[in-house]
Amino acid sequence: MLEAYIREQREKKDILLMTHIVLGYPSFDASLEIVHAMVEAGVDLMELQIPFSEPIADGPVILHANQQALASGAKVQRSFEFARKVASRFEIPFLFMTYYNILFKYGVSGFAADMKAAGLKGAIVPDLPPEEGAAYLDAMQTHDLAPIFIYAPTTPEERMAQIAQCGRGFIYCVARKGVTGKKTAFSDDLSTYLSRCREATNLPLAVGFGVKSKQDVDFLKGKADIAVVGTQTIRIIEQQGIAAVKPFIAQLR
Amino acid sequence: MIERGYYDGFGGAFLPEVLVATFDELEQTFRAAKADEGFWQEYVRVMSTYSCRPTPLTFAENLTRHFGGARIYIKREDLNHTGAHKANNVMGQGLLVKRMGKSRVIAETGAGQHGVATATMAARFGFKCTIYMGEVDVQRQRPNVFWMERLGAEVVPVTEGTRILKDAINEAFRDWVTNMDTTHYVLGTACGPHPFPEMVTYFQSLIGQEAREQVLAETGRLPHRIYACVGGGSNAMGIFNAFLKDEVELVGVEAGGKGVTTGQHAARLASEDGSVGVAQGYKTFFLQDEDGQMMETHSVAAGLDYVGVSPILASLKQSGRVRFEAATDTEVVEALQLTIQKEGLIPALESAHGFVQAFKEAPQMSAENAIIINQSGRGDKDIFTVADAFNDPKWQAFIKAKAEAYHA
Numbered sequence: 001m002l003e004a005y006i007r008e009q010r011e012k013k014d015i016l017l018m019t020h021i022v023l024g025y026p027s028f029d030a031s032l033e034i035v036h037a038m039v040e041a042g043v044d045l046m047e048l049q050i051p052f053s054e055p056i057a058d059g060p061v062i063l064h065a066n067q068q069a070l071a072s073g074a075k076v077q078r079s080f081e082f083a084r085k086v087a088s089r090f091e092i093p094f095l096f097m098t099y100y101n102i103l104f105k106y107g108v109s110g111f112a113a114d115m116k117a118a119g120l121k122g123a124i125v126p127d128l129p130p131e132e133g134a135a136y137l138d139a140m141q142t143h144d145l146a147p148i149f150i151y152a153p154t155t156p157e158e159r160m161a162q163i164a165q166c167g168r169g170f171i172y173c174v175a176r177k178g179v180t181g182k183k184t185a186f187s188d189d190l191s192t193y194l195s196r197c198r199e200a201t202n203l204p205l206a207v208g209f210g211v212k213s214k215q216d217v218d219f220l221k222g223k224a225d226i227a228v229v230g231t232q233t234i235r236i237i238e239q240q241g242i243a244a245v246k247p248f249i250a251q252l253r
Numbered sequence: 254m255i256e257r258g259y260y261d262g263f264g265g266a267f268l269p270e271v272l273v274a275t276f277d278e279l280e281q282t283f284r285a286a287k288a289d290e291g292f293w294q295e296y297v298r299v300m301s302t303y304s305c306r307p308t309p310l311t312f313a314e315n316l317t318r319h320f321g322g323a324r325i326y327i328k329r330e331d332l333n334h335t336g337a338h339k340a341n342n343v344m345g346q347g348l349l350v351k352r353m354g355k356s357r358v359i360a361e362t363g364a365g366q367h368g369v370a371t372a373t374m375a376a377r378f379g380f381k382c383t384i385y386m387g388e389v390d391v392q393r394q395r396p397n398v399f400w401m402e403r404l405g406a407e408v409v410p411v412t413e414g415t416r417i418l419k420d421a422i423n424e425a426f427r428d429w430v431t432n433m434d435t436t437h438y439v440l441g442t443a444c445g446p447h448p449f450p451e452m453v454t455y456f457q458s459l460i461g462q463e464a465r466e467q468v469l470a471e472t473g474r475l476p477h478r479i480y481a482c483v484g485g486g487s488n489a490m491g492i493f494n495a496f497l498k499d500e501v502e503l504v505g506v507e508a509g510g511k512g513v514t515t516g517q518h519a520a521r522l523a524s525e526d527g528s529v530g531v532a533q534g535y536k537t538f539f540l541q542d543e544d545g546q547m548m549e550t551h552s553v554a555a556g557l558d559y560v561g562v563s564p565i566l567a568s569l570k571q572s573g574r575v576r577f578e579a580a581t582d583t584e585v586v587e588a589l590q591l592t593i594q595k596e597g598l599i600p601a602l603e604s605a606h607g608f609v610q611a612f613k614e615a616p617q618m619s620a621e622n623a624i625i626i627n628q629s630g631r632g633d634k635d636i637f638t639v640a641d642a643f644n645d646p647k648w649q650a651f652i653k654a655k656a657e658a659y660h661a
Contacts, residue, residue, distance in 0.1 A: 053414065053546040054532045056426045057269045063413055076544045100267055101531045105545030127267045127534065131257060152271035154433075159273070177271055178431035 002093055002121045002146040002169035006204045006225060009044050014221045016044035017253060018206060020097065020230035022065035023048055023082055024074030031082060033242050038233075039090045041249035044226070047124060048086075050079040050098035057126040059181035061231045061238075076102060080118055087119030095148065097124040103136065112139035122146030122169045130166040137166060148172050151200070153193045160200035170204040170226060173197050175211070181231030184210025186219040194223045217252050227252070256280060258447025261571055263564035266446040267534045272426075275433040280448050282353050287455065292348070297459070299344050303377065304334040306341075306459065310467035310625070315595040316612075323477060323618035325611065326625045327598065328464045328492060337601065337630030338460060338488045339370040343439060345456030347374040350437045357381040357436040361425045363390055363418035363484070364556035364603060365397025366630055367441030372404035374439075382406040385424040387417040390555045397634055415549050418484075418559045422533055442485025443563040446534035450490075450565050457491025464625055465495045477622035478502040478614070481629070482606035483522070483577070484556050486563030488629035493575065502576065504614075505566060506606040508552030509579030519550040521562045522570045523577040529567075532560075537567045553582035553638060554602035556630075580609035586642040588612055589632065601630035602638060 009016050019038050023031050038046060051069040055062065079096075087094050096115060103111045103125065115123065122145050128136060130149060140147040146169030151160055153176060164171065173194065175184045184190070197205055207220050208228030217227045229252065236244050257266045268276060286292040300306040309332065313325040330338035343360075350358060358380045362368030368384040375382035384401050388410045391398055401408050414420035422445070429438045443453040468476050479496060481489035483505040493503045510518030513526070519540065521527035527538035530545055539561050540548045552558040569575040580588075588608040592598050600608060604627070611626045618624065632639065640648040 054419065054423055056423050056533065057430070059427070060413075067414060070546060099532075101541070101545040104531050105528075105541070105543070126269050127531075129266070129268055129270060129273060132265055132267055150270040152269075152273075154271055154274040156274065163270075174271060177433065179427050182431075 001144065003204060005093055006170060010204070010225055013044070015217060015224065015253060016226045017042070017217070017249065018045045018047060018226050018228045019043045019233055019249065020047040020049060020228065022051055022062060022069055022234070023079045024051060024069035024072060025065040026068060027072060028074070028078060028082055030242065032086070034237065034245060035086050035090065037242060037245040038249055039092060041246040043092065043249060045093045045095065047095050047097040047230070048079070048083055050076055050096060050102050052099040052102055055099060057179060059179035059231065061181045061234050065234055076106060080114055083120055084118040093121040094119070095122045095124060096120055100125050100128040108135045109139040109142070112143045112145055115145055116143035120145065122148050124148040124172060126150060130163055133166070150174055151197050153177060157196060157200060160197065164201035164203060167201070167203055170206050171197065171201055172228070173205050173207045173224065175207050175209040178209070180209055182210060184216070186216055191223060214252050256447065258451055260450075260565050260568035263537050263567040264447055264450055265531075265536050267531050267536070268446055269430060271430050272433065275429070276446060278353065282349050283448050283452050286349060286352060296345050296348060296456070299348070300341060300459065303344065304340050305332045307463040307467070308332045310464060310471065311598070312471070313596050316592065319595055320612065320615040322616040322620070323622040323624045324472070324620060325615060326468060326471070326476070326623055328460060328625055328627045330460060330488065330627060330629045331600065331604070331631035335366065335370045335373055336634065337366040337370065338457060338491060339367040339441060339630070341459055341491070342441065342453050342456045342487060343367070343370040343374045346437070346439045346452070347378050350380065351378060353437060355435055355437045357383070357432065358439050359383045359385065359425050359428050359436055360439040360441060361418065361421035362386050362397070362441065363421070363558060364554065364601070365390065365394035365401070365634065366556060368401050368406070368408070369397050369404070371439050371441075372401045372406035375406060376404050383428065384408045385411055385421040385428070387411045387415070387421050389416045390418070390421070393555055393638060394634065395637070417550070417555070419533065419547060419561070426533075442487040443490045443565060444485040444533070444535060444537070444561055450535070450563055453487050454490040454494055454565060457487050458494040460488065460491035460627065461493060461495030464492055468623060468625060472623045474623070475499050475501050476625045477618060478504055478624045479627070480504045480506060480607040480611040480624065481627040482557060482603050483507050483562060483566060484519075484559050484603060485561070486566045488627055490563060490565055492625070492627045497574065503574065504610055505575050505577045506610045507577060507579045508554060508557035508606060509581040509584070510551040510553070512581055513579050517551040518579065519552045519558050519560070520579040521560070522566065523579040535561070535564055537561050537564045553585060553642070554606065556601070556603040557606065578610045580606040584609045586639070589639065590643070598628065599632040600628045601632045602635045604629045605632070
């Protein structure tokens with residue numbers, strides 16, 4: 001379902017844009033405004049991060065956003081309500097992004113059922129490798145949701161092929177080592193890595209970590225299907241306010 | 254992923270993809286070392302020449318007389334180089350780092366003992382070293398920060414989250430996912446993703462192996478009970494491991510803080526507040542809310558002030574093989590005072606948790622029964638906290654004078 005949407009959009013566009021927000025940062029009202037601005041600016045899909053107290057794959061900007069959201073009382077239930085609202089109001093697919101404990105504590109199968117009911121299309125859980133994800137994979141399959149798995153530059157080919165067997169929708173290729181929001185070198189090494197990813201799976205490829213400008217997005221055209229802009233929009237909102245989101249996104253592609 | 258390391262459903266390896274290859278390398282290196290008889294011999298030789306192994310088992314004659322029950326023995330991990338059992342694990346992992354050909358080590362630290370131990374190992378083996386330490390702990394364990402820096406380590410105060418041990422672990426992981434090619438993360442306790450719980454237990458098991466031989470030589474029989482404090486669980490696993498198959502009651506003592514019903518404690522297994530979750534790469538009992546967000550913990554002992562616990566101990570709790578109790582901050586300071594007065598020993602505030610429970614139970618046992626308390630570390634590092642707890646006026650005057658001297 002998600003994959004079909006991505007392929008359909010790709011026929012019209014050189015590359016798709018996926019953005020990322022932390023729910024409840026700085027508030028749920030602001031989150032709604034941000035989603036609205038992003039959709040108007042033409043993003044093709046969005047990650048909604050349910051805040052977690054120990055986001056080990058995230059760098060300082062998203063870490064801070066997680067902590068602020070939690071400090072202002074962001075609850076998991078509220079994130080579901082928010083997801084339901086935006087999924088019914090806007091046409092684009094929305095995904096949950098969060099850490100495994102949020103699903104585990106909620107109950108993995110109930111979590112998937114409620115995701116489906118809220119109109120979400122899939123999930124990215126960066127601390128859940130497929131080996132630990134049997135229950136999650138079952139639940140996502142039952143509810144026809146896409147479990148998005150991750151490739152890293154350190155992933156060997158054989159493992160890439162195994163991961164591709166478990167993933168649906170697309171594969172999220174982490175552009176470099178490290179956490180979110182640090183500088184990425186858009187270089188020959190990245191191209192080589194992305195062609196390894198392309199070899200390993202027929203699923204569409206998204207590339208994230210350090211994507212922050214039109215130049216970066218242009219680099220990814222022809223090498224990937226989706227450019228993921230995460231930390232940079234959070235920085236822009238922090239520095240220039242929500243009004244700056246739309247022009248920033250619009251000029252990326 | 255080669256292996257995931259489960260203990261009755263606890264443990265696992267919940268890793269970001271970028272670290273999977275690094276853990277596979279670590280797993281392979283550890284397996285190869287374990288299979289190599291010479292490796293363990295090399296490890297024991299390092300610990301007997303660079304540290305103080307075997308550490309003695311001290312008969313606490315005065316405490317035994319004081320309580321009039323069980324014969325109390327104390328395993329003296331405080332006599333290790335840098336003053337705690339942390340040295341064992343650190344030197345062991347240092348040998349693995351050499352095998353992997355890496356040039357830099359990073360570590361988290363709570364009380365600072367693991368940080369200091371890692372910094373000495375790095376100095377000795379010629380590795381670069383960065384230590385992550387919560388800002389709150391930097392404040393309460395200044396002397397250890399001083400030594401880490403003298404030893405050439407960079408100490409990074411962690412200002413995110415609750416600014417204690419768990420936050421230092423998160424920051425160490427963030428460093429590792431960036432620098433894994435050159436860097437090994439020397440995790441300090443029997444927690445975290447596989448193979449850390451197994452590997453740290455393996456290196457610390459030297460404590461129990463020695464204690465078993467020593468108590469048999471001294472008393473001719475196995476002890477009745479063994480007491481150890483439990484933060485992450487490495488000193489407890491270290492002494493318990495050699496007795497798991499024996500008829501010896503094993504007692505883990507967690508940080509009861511201001512009381513296990515106050516919400517201000519770090520008793521994951523001994524209170525009603527802990528529940529199973531997945532964080533920092535492994536599945537165990539955590540102090541978390543109904544959404545799965547980790548809660549703030551509290552203990553007078555920075556080294557026990559941690560939100561999770563060894564998955565091996567979680568499984569031993571579930572099977573009933575280990576009993577878990579909690580000691581409050583107040584009880585800990587009292588037990589420390591008594592031990593100093595009666596035996597001239599200065600246990601760390603962490604270790605004093607084990608003493609509290611042993612002192613509660615010793616009078617109910619007979620002189621036929623020997624018990625062992627694991628004194629995991631020495632307490633002189635805690636001088637600022639202990640002086641505050643004792644409200645020592647001469648110490649306060651000294652600090653004031655010292656501060657004035659710096660002003661001048």
